[in-house]
Amino acid sequence: MSPLMVPVLLVLAATAATADNSMSVMPGCQQSCGGVDIPYPFGTGTGCFRKGFEVACINNNNGSAGEILVLATTDQTIRVLHLSVSPVPEARVLLPVAWQCFNTTGDVTGSYSGDVDFNREGVYRISNTQNELFVLGCNTYAYTNGVRVHNSRFRYKYFTGCITVSNDPTDPRDGACAGLGCCHVDIPPGITDTSMSMSGWSHANQDFCPCDYAFIVEKGNYSFKASDLLSTYIPNNQTMPLHVDWTMPLRLDWAIRDNGSTTAVSCAQAPNKTDHEYACRSSRSKCVDSTNGPGYFCSCTKGYEGNPYVVGGCSNINECIRPDEFPCHGECKDTDGSYECKCGPGYESDGDPKENPCHPKLSGSAKRVIGITVGISVLFFIILGAGVCYLLKRIELEAIERKNGSERLKNVKTLILFTKGQLDKVTRNSVLLGKGGFGEVRKGTLLDPDKTEVAVKASIKVTEDTKDEFTKEVEIQSRMMHKNILKLVGCCLGVDVPLLVYEYAAKGSVKDILHGKNNDPHREPLTLESRLDIAIGSAQGLAYMHSYTENGIQHADVKPDNILLDGGLVPKISDFGLSKVFEAGKDYTMLVKGCLPYMDPVYKDTGRLTPKSDVYSFGIVLLELISRRPVVDGENSLVNQFKIVYEQDKTGKVLFDQDIAKEEEDIHILDEIGIIAMKCLKEKVDERPAMASVASALVILKDSWERKILVKKQRQRFSSTSIN
Secondary structure: OOOOOOOOOOOOOOOOOOOOOHHHOOOOOOOEEOOEEOOOOOEOOOOOOOOOOEEEEEEOOOOOOOEEEEEOOOOOOOEEEEEEOOOOOEEEEEEEOEEEEEOOOOOEEEEEOOOOOOOOOOOEEEOOOOEEEEEEOOEEEEEEEEEEOOOOOOOEEEEEEEEEEOOOOOOOOOOOOOOEOEEEEEOOOOOOOOOOEEOOOOOOOOOOOOEEEEEEEEOOOOOOOHHHHOEEEOOOOOEEEOOOOOEEEEEEEEOEOOOOOOOOOOOOOOOOOOOOOOOOOOOOEEEEEOOOOOOEEEEEOOOEEEOOOOOOOEEEOOHHHOOOOOOOOOEEEEEOOEEEEEOOOOEEEOOOOOOOOEEEOOOHHHHHHHHHHHHHHHHHHHOOOOOHHHHHHHHHHHHHHHHOOHHHHOOOOOOEEOOHHHHHHHOOOOEEEEEEOOEEEEEEEOOOOOOOEEEEEEOOOOOOOOHHHHHHHHHHHHHOOOOOEOOEEEEEOOOOOOEEEEEOOOOOEHHHHHHOHHHOOOOOOOOHHHHHHHHHHHHHHHHHHHHOOOOOEEOOOOOHHHEEEOOOOOEEEOOOOOOEEOOOOOOOEOOOOOOHHHOOHHHHHHOOEOHHHHHHHHHHHHHHHHHOOOOEEOOEEHHHHHHHHHHHHOOOHHHOOOOOOOOHHHHHHHHHHHHHHHHHOOOOHHHOOOHHHHHHHHHHHHHHHHHHHHHHHHHHHHHHHHHO
């Protein structure tokens, strides 16, 4: 069993922890909005952003509580899902879909080109590597263009689009987008907006497919459904698109383009570093030419990380607490921008100890002679003093701490090292939360002003064979700061069996709340909204792990037992006993033993674990959330049951938890979640979406569901008013 096997009763109770981004914004400026961090050059308010990078924090008007972040460079409400300055400059946003509709005689009844004036300062380009263009319709083509040129055969440098036709309403099929009702193509670099030009081909007598759609969307975030070709009718008998407020997520590349001049700026053309117009403000930053359009962006130099656009924003990386990325077989010492690795006294290496292990300089017999001599000398001096007991206990305590990894863990700045006496006070009059093969778990209270509640867990005994595994797991978990990642507060190493201290909350695991503790038939009710929030938070936590370092961290044991819930049902990814940090240039790892029912079949066959293995396991978690059925029920596999019903009925309605599948709009959103789960469970790894895409898709689904509920309530109020 892993030394960090966290019991299902542990969970965070304090407010959600997020990575400190105080050095990523201008002084006095807002750091985040609606769960989205706002790193400079982005910002809200005067003096908080660079020209062209203004965003705004507004109240969400679609029926859900809270605030959302939007672009402030347009009159339309363009929601921002994520902003990134490193390792690549990127913004993830929601943009509207272009459409045009026709009546049965082929006359146009309404249209929208999809044009959004979000790029007034020219800082954005639509990523050609992360997005693709879709066209939906039964007798149409659509295209977009980019990079205006003069004195040329064509007005624009790039044109891209495709044609889609269908003579029969049975031709279009879900998931098939090759020309029958749907087509898609890659897009070229340099595109600056999503305005679409759509065909004027005749749509007469085409009532089964009265609307065309065109949009650019992030790869892996849209799968064609034949029902998307349908339309609805409003009271004035005009045909309007079913998706009149349809939005799609896409990724925008951004760069420092022109600084108000007419000529875009490259690194060679950029202002002098002392000029206030120069964007790379950190002394540890460098200029990098943009690869999508002209301009440049900034990056922290080797050995540093953070926000290069802010003075002091790039901070030194402590390589010694990241041994998987920066190996050292000896004694590690962090230096500014790098680190030193030397063999300890009496040891040497056959080369660089960063790559080669250290071994003793002396022979075994010499070491024994020295050891005996030193032992006799120590014994002689010990018996002379009255402090013999204290000295022996101190030596024993230090030996125990070293055995438990203190030499490595004392360098972890995010970890509190408690003494046994301190923890005795924390757990005084404590409540026993659980006991099993992992040891006891007790509730305690820290002696801080807030009287923070914690859970203290006894780990398993650490040996020389398991010390590296134990310290690595502690390092991984203590470094990650995210509202959906279980926070390890500290540990006590001065005991035979190390004690681990976690923040505490009361709702247990997703498995507990779905299936009841110890199969308790009196399970807690769980609304559809709560299940959506659990799915979204869990996906965001895993996406954070996958993108936390340059090479990513793999959880490797995603299952309901390891998703814990605080008092507000906020999910927390836990149990990092099997987590792996990927090596540079390698997108898989091996030799991991996870829970068999949730394990990626590709790993079972090849022994290779990738980030998409977490995606597969998360797909099963989604199925459990919407069905409230265990992953294995007797001889039946939940995955196989869902695959069969979706292939036969195109819906998982018969398997949905009836407590949340009562309304038509609820069944629709459950089907959409099921479709996302089916994508996660694709047998081919490359066909599975990235975890970040899964999280975005779930956020969009929730927004759509809440809008439909809001519209339904408004119609009910309108009907009630009309009757009265």
